[in-house]
Amino acid sequence: MFTKFKTIKVSQQLSLALLLACALHVSSASASTSTDFAPAYGTGISTDAQTAIDRAVASWSTYLKDPVAVNLNFEFRTLAAGTITETSPGTLYGDYDQIRSMLVNNAGQPYNDREQSLLPNLPTASQFAATVPEGFSVQKSIAITQANYHALGGTGFTGSDGSIVFSNNVTWDFDRTDGITAGSYDFQGVAMHEIGHALGFTTELDYVDRVISDGLTRDTTWPTVMDLFRFNSAALDDPSFDFTTTQRNLTPGGSHAFYLGDDYLDLSTGEHTGDGQQGEHWKNNLSLGLMDPLAPGKMIDISNNDLAVMDLIGWDVEYSAVPEPATLILLSVGALALGRSRRK
16 A cells, blocks of 8 residues: 655755555556557647647657556746756655565566566565665655556556646757757757656655755655666676665765666766766766756757666566667666655
8 A cells, every 4th residue: 555644854846745545456558559648738838838748748659658648737937046847746655565566567578588587586675775874764665656656557546647847947949850059958858858757767866865955864765666776886896786685775976877687877876965966867978868967959869778767667668669869878678645846
């Protein structure tokens, strides 16, 4: 059951997590279907912005094949200085072993050796451990975005899967067919990026980082589904590394990576007490994919690296649909909460 209630004292961009209970149900997805996105347009969404968002959701639908609907709200608002977007995914906090079972049961795509080798070896609640700063504790529960929960076969929670707010003080390029204007942000790409967070590209490390930056020295943490694959890079290079028993890494700073089984990809380590970038992004300046930290004058697109994460956290992925631009490093493969607000 999803039964946790958590009070959060962090920066002004964060919201209170309010949890309800829900039941778990696992079902299999048909490879012939595509995920359906249902965007709802709110304040300030112009025709140009709506067209770009429609293209963004169509792009994700090309790659994701789970027969579920993803309902997202989009709007423009005045955000804090330096904030590009603010996204609040619907988030569930549930029993660790129940969500683990949903992930293991999802390892059924034919020829997906990565899923079949890693997911059955995820640690159980009794085996799971993660490094956190002194004074912090780790709950044997998992945070999962509502959209990710549905991709794993979860039922119920048919309302919004999250909201994405764009700053009206940012210069946007809504038409990227002729490239991205210098100093402007790729609106379609940023929309795809924020959708990626709502789909599950998230980490509890950013919460820890913000708590520390607020001068607090203790709190309880709930690892996300993506955190089940997040390690210290040095641990991955250690011959004694064991996917089941090696501690996951929820401590800002140092080196972080997403483990793929046959390789790993570097992650950012914290906006405030890490490398200056939120941990729910690829490491900056490596051109790993859509989930790189945002930057102006740059067109961004979904890469196989991004899809590898979606694959392992529970989405059925169509890799063959991804183009292979030279600027991307690509890999080949054989209870509801108001989510913590994210800002960029």
